Amino acid sequence: MTTLRSFAVPALVGLILLGGPRATRAADTPAAKPPPPGIDASPSLKVARSASVALKPDGFLSRWWVLEPMPGDGRVTDSAIRAAAEKTYFPDQLAILPRAGETVTVSDARYTWHAVDSRRHNVNLYHFAYFLGKETSNVVFWGVTVVDSPEEIAGARLAVGSNAGSVWWVNGREVVGIYGDRQTQIDDGISKKLTLRKGPNVVRCLIVNNRGMVDFCARFLDADDNPIARLTHVAPAAASP
Amino acid sequence: MISFRWTALLLLLAPPAFALDGRVQIHDPSTLVRCDGKFYTYGTGSTVLVSDDGWTWRAGTTAARTGLAPDIIKLGDRYHLYVARNVGAQPKAEIEMISTRSLDPASPDYKWEPGGIIVGTDGVEDCNGIDPGLLLDRAGRLWLVYGSYFGFIRIVELDPKTGKRLDPAVKPVDIAINCEAAILIQQDEWYYLLATHGSCCQGANSNYNIRVGRARQPTGPFLDHDGFDMLQGGGKLFLGSESRLVGPGHFGRLELDRGVEVFSYHYEADLQRGGASVLAIRPLLWKDGWPVAGDNARGGTVMLESVRTGTVLELAVEGVPLSGGRGGPGRGGRGPGAPGAPGGPPAGAPGATGAAGAAGPGPGPGGGGPSRGPGGLFAGTGSPIAPQDVAVVAKNWPAGAIETRMANYLDQAQQKWTLAAVPDAGGYPGAPYFKITVAGTDRALAATADGELTTVPGFTGAAEQLWRVQQLTDGSYRIMPKSVPGAREPLALSAVGAGFATLQRFNPDSSRQRWNLKGL
Numbered sequence: 001m002t003t004l005r006s007f008a009v010p011a012l013v014g015l016i017l018l019g020g021p022r023a024t025r026a027a028d029t030p031a032a033k034p035p036p037p038g039i040d041a042s043p044s045l046k047v048a049r050s051a052s053v054a055l056k057p058d059g060f061l062s063r064w065w066v067l068e069p070m071p072g073d074g075r076v077t078d079s080a081i082r083a084a085a086e087k088t089y090f091p092d093q094l095a096i097l098p099r100a101g102e103t104v105t106v107s108d109a110r111y112t113w114h115a116v117d118s119r120r121h122n123v124n125l126y127h128f129a130y131f132l133g134k135e136t137s138n139v140v141f142w143g144v145t146v147v148d149s150p151e152e153i154a155g156a157r158l159a160v161g162s163n164a165g166s167v168w169w170v171n172g173r174e175v176v177g178i179y180g181d182r183q184t185q186i187d188d189g190i191s192k193k194l195t196l197r198k199g200p201n202v203v204r205c206l207i208v209n210n211r212g213m214v215d216f217c218a219r220f221l222d223a224d225d226n227p228i229a230r231l232t233h234v235a236p237a238a239a240s241p
Numbered sequence: 242m243i244s245f246r247w248t249a250l251l252l253l254l255a256p257p258a259f260a261l262d263g264r265v266q267i268h269d270p271s272t273l274v275r276c277d278g279k280f281y282t283y284g285t286g287s288t289v290l291v292s293d294d295g296w297t298w299r300a301g302t303t304a305a306r307t308g309l310a311p312d313i314i315k316l317g318d319r320y321h322l323y324v325a326r327n328v329g330a331q332p333k334a335e336i337e338m339i340s341t342r343s344l345d346p347a348s349p350d351y352k353w354e355p356g357g358i359i360v361g362t363d364g365v366e367d368c369n370g371i372d373p374g375l376l377l378d379r380a381g382r383l384w385l386v387y388g389s390y391f392g393f394i395r396i397v398e399l400d401p402k403t404g405k406r407l408d409p410a411v412k413p414v415d416i417a418i419n420c421e422a423a424i425l426i427q428q429d430e431w432y433y434l435l436a437t438h439g440s441c442c443q444g445a446n447s448n449y450n451i452r453v454g455r456a457r458q459p460t461g462p463f464l465d466h467d468g469f470d471m472l473q474g475g476g477k478l479f480l481g482s483e484s485r486l487v488g489p490g491h492f493g494r495l496e497l498d499r500g501v502e503v504f505s506y507h508y509e510a511d512l513q514r515g516g517a518s519v520l521a522i523r524p525l526l527w528k529d530g531w532p533v534a535g536d537n538a539r540g541g542t543v544m545l546e547s548v549r550t551g552t553v554l555e556l557a558v559e560g561v562p563l564s565g566g567r568g569g570p571g572r573g574g575r576g577p578g579a580p581g582a583p584g585g586p587p588a589g590a591p592g593a594t595g596a597a598g599a600a601g602p603g604p605g606p607g608g609g610g611p612s613r614g615p616g617g618l619f620a621g622t623g624s625p626i627a628p629q630d631v632a633v634v635a636k637n638w639p640a641g642a643i644e645t646r647m648a649n650y651l652d653q654a655q656q657k658w659t660l661a662a663v664p665d666a667g668g669y670p671g672a673p674y675f676k677i678t679v680a681g682t683d684r685a686l687a688a689t690a691d692g693e694l695t696t697v698p699g700f701t702g703a704a705e706q707l708w709r710v711q712q713l714t715d716g717s718y719r720i721m722p723k724s725v726p727g728a729r730e731p732l733a734l735s736a737v738g739a740g741f742a743t744l745q746r747f748n749p750d751s752s753r754q755r756w757n758l759k760g761l
Contacts, residue, residue, distance in 0.1 A: 189740045
């Protein structure tokens with residue numbers, strides 16, 4: 001989590017340079033905070049715009065609806081992450097099927113859902129927060145995605161990795177958690193066997209960070225531990241009852 | 242083949258052989274053979290041993306011919322038993338073959354039929370025609386080696402359809418000298434000749450030992466690791482006397498599963514059994530192109546390390562760092578030390594499954610806080626750090642079932658497992674079933690009805706709490722429950738990802754089901 005990806009340094013330098021003249025005027029008037037560059041400026045993420053997207057052969061879930069980060073307490077021990085997972089942040093937090101631009105209010109602060117596609121196997125939440133101008137340290141992220149399965153798939157497992165800890169739900173049932181101060185690793189935490197329904201399946205995660213890098217990756221594995229790639233991301237609304 | 246691993250560590254494995262259970266007295270046992278789910282071996286005289294599981298043995302029914310040091314092989318649907326006898330003074334001898342469709346006297350197919358004399362020595366020639374050993378090679382050619390001290394070990398080719406000489410006019414080939422109990426095996430591009438050197442039949446004074454050489458052809462030349470030809474007395478030591486077990490001889494190979502092999506033999510004298518000659522079974526390993534005697538799991542406290550991931554199996558509870566943690570900033574991407582476990586209930590919420598843990602670098606309540614000695618951040622405490630007391634940390638563990646996960650080894654209590662043989666629970670070739678408990682507790686590893694892992698507060702002896710711990714040909718171990726409720730096939734402890742273990746079919750081509758048992 002202390003690792004700043006190489007992109008960050010030139011970006012930060014650029015932002016400082018751009019902010020230079022304003023800083024000169026700061027003695028006279030408060031400097032206006034530059035607008036955040038936005039998700040499409042991220043090297044790893046882009047705003048999701050298509051109606052659906054098929055998974056790549058490696059099976060990683062690439063389209064997510066991510067809520068802007070909310071404050072956490074900076075602890076990532078097993079018990080701290082359990083406490084975070086059991087805390088109520090907003091109504092229906094384990095059932096909500098968000099649309100991009102919708103908001104939730106927590107402790108008088110408003111947070112917006114964003115639909116993003118990742119260009120990589122992982123979803124870089126540091127990029128997400130940074131390019132939205134949000135806090136990256138001591139925060140928690142909620143993520144939701146929906147995958148449509150062409151048939152029922154028994155014996156599947158959700159395989160996740162995250163920085164730092166995380167807890168995961170599939171179709172409303174908690175299936176796996178990974179705890180502690182850790183870095184994202186492919187197939188780090190594996191759920192017990194579960195059955196993917198034919199049609200939409202909702203995957204939900206809570207990522208808890210202390211500071212530094214924060215990201216996650218997730219995919220489904222079949223009974224032989226091979227990635228399940230025959231799934232298609234669809235809008236969460238598709239999973240509405 | 243996955244690289245050989247010397248991770249079968251001493252605490253777990255010594256002494257070298259785990260005495261089989263039941264009636265195991267035998268001399269010159271044949272290669273083990275399976276028939277209708279039972280294991281059989283035939284020895285000198287009228288001795289026959291049979292076992293349902295390869296661990297507990299009992300006396301079997303004497304075959305239609307008895308004699309010296311038989312060997313047995315299944316060809317098609319028939320078992321062919323080769324039995325030697327001296328016909329007059331040594332080295333005048335002959336080897337006779339009999340065959341049957343079943344080895345079970347209760348079977349209607351149990352009927353020994355004579356096959357005639359296969360080879361003989363006239364008492365003058367430079368060979369004593371006893372101690373047959375058989376190999377059906379990958380090309381489908383059947384080979385018989387024989388001989389005992391009076392001169393050479395010889396080889397002839399047999400007809401795999403009949404078990405008789407393929408061409409009696411072809412002269413036997415000399416392949417070794419000054420040994421007996423020879424047998425060929427084949428591995429990769431090599432034929433290996435295993436033969437017994439030393440003296441037999443003198444109880445605790447016997448100095449039998451098993452030697453090996455290898456050749457590209459079944460007819461030799463068989464050279465040892467130093468290039469000495471077995472025709473001139475060469476032979477790499479495969480197995481000698483150890484501990485209270487004296488005089489190993491009469492090697493026989495049995496493949497239990499792909500990647501899982503054992504060898505049978507006898508000790509001339511088991512001093513713990515009054516010096517009796519006894520059957521023994523051990524894993525057969527392969528290292529650098531040579532067979533190596535493996536070790537049956539015996540018991541002890543270990544860490545169960547996945548060959549695939551390098552992480553170890555642990556209880557899914559929040560670990561308590563050991564005393565002496567630095568508590569300062571970590572490195573390698575880690576943030577500052579966590580403020581320490583609160584001492585409250587551990588992780589592993591009800592309903593949460595497959596929880597995977599990671600190291601928390603900060604000091605916890607059992608950790609004693611930061612300890613920067615006078616030597617600075619990396620100087621340690623200046624005195625040994627006491628092992629974690631499981632009785633203390635286990636107070637925070639849930640009372641009921643606790644799931645398992647995998648994590649980096651940190652010498653914490655939830656990462657240490659004790660393997661202990663379970664009396665009268667049966668076993669498998671070479672070893673008994675074990676219970677696997679968290680060290681210092683009775684909390685036992687168990688298989689669940691849906692083919693996953695859990696731990697239960699107390700060991701009950703149920704089949705899903707009994708574990709087969711078998712060394713594989715690369716030296717790592719396969720760990721399998723005796724049974725999994727509702728499962729249709731045997732399952733093995735398997736690493737899936739870095740942070741989770743489950744039960745899956747054993748795949749010899751994968752490292753998922755391979756574990757290092759490292760003594761603690």
